[in-house]
Amino acid sequence: MSNKPKDLELEDERTSQKQYTEVLMARARKPSAYQGPRNSTWVGGKLPKKREIRSGELVGRVALIRPDEEILDGEADFYIGETYANINGINVFGWTAPIACTFFRGSDHHYMCDDVAVVRAFSRQNGQIVDFIDEALRADAPEDPFKKRALTIPAPPKPPSLPTLPPAVTDRASRPNTIPEEALDSHPASTSKETGGPTEELPPLRAEGLLRAQMLAPRTKSLAPVLSTLQPDQYSLVTIPAMDSVIIEGQPGTGKTIVASHRAAYLVNEETPPENGLDGDVLLVGPTAGYSRHVRQVVARLTGDTERVKVLSVHELADLIIGGKKSPHGGVSRSYQDVDWRLAKFSRSAIVRLKAAKGVTPTPEQVYEYLRSHSGIVTPEKDWSLYLRQLPPYKKALTQRVHAPLVAFIKWEIARPTELANIEHVIVDEAQDVTPLEWLLLDEINEADAWTVLGDLHQRRSDHTLGDWAQVLEVIAIDPETPIRQMKRGYRSTKPILDFANRLLPRAARKTHALQDVGPDPAIHKVSPKELDSSVVREVKRLTAEYSTGTVAVISPTPSVIETALRTAGWRTSDRGPQLWEKNGREVTVTSHDAARGLEFDAVVVVEPADFPENFSRKGPLYTALTRGNRELSIVHSSPLPNELRRK
Structure with missing residues (x-):
């Protein structure tokens, strides 16, 4: 799009990032009245309160087809960042301000949205801008949408020195986190490219090349903000x-x-x-x-x-x-009564009765013990009266996870933490x-x-x-x-992984819309019971070598068995957590389906699918385990697979 060499534009953007950081750090060092645009339209009629912040990142940039006088004072481009600032005459608007809709293209449109010509999203590594991708949103977008302004920076009062940014990398091939060419290939935003079929409408994509590059990159060990690739529907x-x-x-x-x-x-x-x-x-x-x-x-x-x-x-x-000083242990519930809403009703009844009898607010222990000793008064239902009588004493209940919801509810009703x-x-x-x-x-x-x-x-x-x-x-x-x-759109797992896992779902719910439509088929290893542990260790060795800069996990109904096998093979627990195991610089997480909820990994080994618990004939825990992998899934089993997973 632009006639200007990209490496020069990258240097300009890195300079803007440095200036933005300096402005925010100066603001944090020396509290002053908030500095914002003269017009408050961009925040919906109310200037935001000043926020102290040590540093911030530019998320992207927006160029309009024509200058705007109302907010931009006659300029035609601006940045989106973490908070408002003005750098060398260019406005940086916070990502939560309404004007940011021009960048994210959400459904709640700002009046400038119709004038957006080009949107630029930044790719980063270790906090530094290493690449960007421009998207033209209209045919008449200018060839040079982001024009460089003359540098005019007033002399600052000798601030503390900032860390020196690394020198510019002029050879695109040598930049470690540039957007891969395969991610920049044309991917029309049609449903036929993602497996939902041509008749089902999916939300549009933005910054698609950058998004695909992020999906191809190794998973980091912690979640990070994704403002550069936050999608319109998100x-x-x-x-x-x-x-x-x-x-x-x-x-x-x-x-x-x-x-x-x-x-x-x-x-x-x-x-x-x-x-x-x-x-x-x-x-x-x-x-x-x-x-x-x-x-x-x-x-x-x-x-x-x-x-x-x-x-x-x-x-x-x-x-x-x-x-309490110690967290309770054990399972979460043995019957529906352990977590039923009626326990809240019984607890409130006990509190009212104890207050009326004693004239003072009872302690949580008194309320709990009243439920045990006066169950027939609290409820006329025989099954509930029996359940309450069989509750363990209060001090023992404090040590059991199964009773934590009840104890916490009683405690909240009596003494709420500030x-x-x-x-x-x-x-x-x-x-x-x-x-x-x-x-x-x-x-x-x-x-x-x-x-x-x-x-x-x-x-x-x-x-x-x-x-x-x-x-x-x-x-x-x-x-x-x-x-x-x-x-509807799946970003994390590949189509082969989702198609395999979705066999566990009702037929009407099996449709997948995977952004990553290419990837290895799940590997299924049928072994004898004696070979199970060694086979898992062998898969761990293979996958940690394949994804040496990413993350690998083993998800098992019995993690302790896998931990023993790894220990025998020379693996050791990490100082960074009991679920993390290390050997020769490689790492693997060993966990249960419960602990894996909400997490993701580059590659996952699922052990003995048939042994995962079911509920009402649904295989939710197994489904969770099978869908934790981003790039590769391996199944190791000695028992027959569930019927749904045997079908080709």
Whole structure:
């Protein structure tokens, strides 16, 4: 498009990034009145409050077909970054400001959207811009949409020296993270290229070459913001007003966790339009501690490590409320009664009765023991009365994970922790695994009854969770007409992996829309029981060599057996976590299907599919395990495969 050599343009963009960093660091060092454009249209009529931030990244750039006087003071291009700044006469608008719609192309259009000529998205490695991709959105786009301005920087008062950026790389082939040529090949945005068939409409793609390059790149060991390649449908979901509840449903790898993490950051950002944001805090709840560590880094990067977003797993949330010194252990539920919503009703009844009898608020232990000793008064139902009588003593219940939801609910009703005060929006990821009692606890925490619920009912791992979204809406008592939005395109796994895993689904739900339509077929290794462990170790060796800069996992119903086999083969646990094993500089994660929820890896070995638990004849846990891989899936088994996976 541009007649200017790309290497020179890259140097210009790196210079702009350096200037942007300097402006934000100076702002953080010396608090001053907020500096923004003279017109406040870009933030919906209200200037954002100043936000202290140490550094920030430019996300991309937008060129218009004609100059804009109202916001851009006669200029025709601007950047999108993490927060507002002005660098050498060019505006940088924050990614949550309404004008960012011109870059992300969401459904809530800004008036400038119709004038967008070219959108540029940056590719980065280790925080540095290493490449970019330009997309022309109209036939009359100028040949040189991003013109260089003369450098005019006032002399600063001797700030501390900044780290020196690496020298420019002029040889495109030598840049380690340039966009691969295969990713830049033409990929028309038609449904026939992605396996949904030509008649089903999919949302449009943006920055497609950069997106495909990211999908081909090795998975990193932590989740990172994806603002450069955030897709239009994802952006539209992220930017739904805070007080509007929504259910977001999608198969594995459709980007639900990306939406959850970026939405949490969006809701508390100072540059988010007031009508879309909120005054209180956000609670983001995920399935595991590994997930919360994974996502917490993204939220911190997007928000400047704000305290307004709490990221916790369901278990971490219960532990925080209970406030014990040690986390309880054991399974999560043995029967539906362990997690049924009626336990909340019984607990409240006990609190009312104890208050009336004693004249003071009872302790959590007194309430719990009242349920055990006065079960016939609390409920006339014989099966429930028997269940309550058989509960273990309070101090023992504190050590058992199965009773944590009940104890946490009682504790919340009596002594709410200040850390969870002022929660006005709750985001629940992997929501299909939240139990009725946990939903009621979350409902009590949620002061404004605003929700973002994300999940995939096909991945339910327990019969004790709710079977459809209508039941969820009923339990948390919000509008039964709350919209359900579908995420259809799969970004993470290849078509062969999804096609194989989707054999476990009902026929009507097997359709796949994989962006990665090419990849190796799942490798199935049938071995004898005596060869099982050694075969798994052999696959680990192969895959960790193949994906030496990426991530590999073994998912098994019995991880301890695999750990023993790895230890015998010379592997050792890592200091960075008990699930991570190391040998000769290579790493593999050994985990269960429960702990793998919400995570992704380049390659996955699934061991003994027939031994994964079922619920109501559904194979949700196995389905979750099979869909954790981004590039390659290997099955090692000695028992016969489930019937669905044997079919060719």
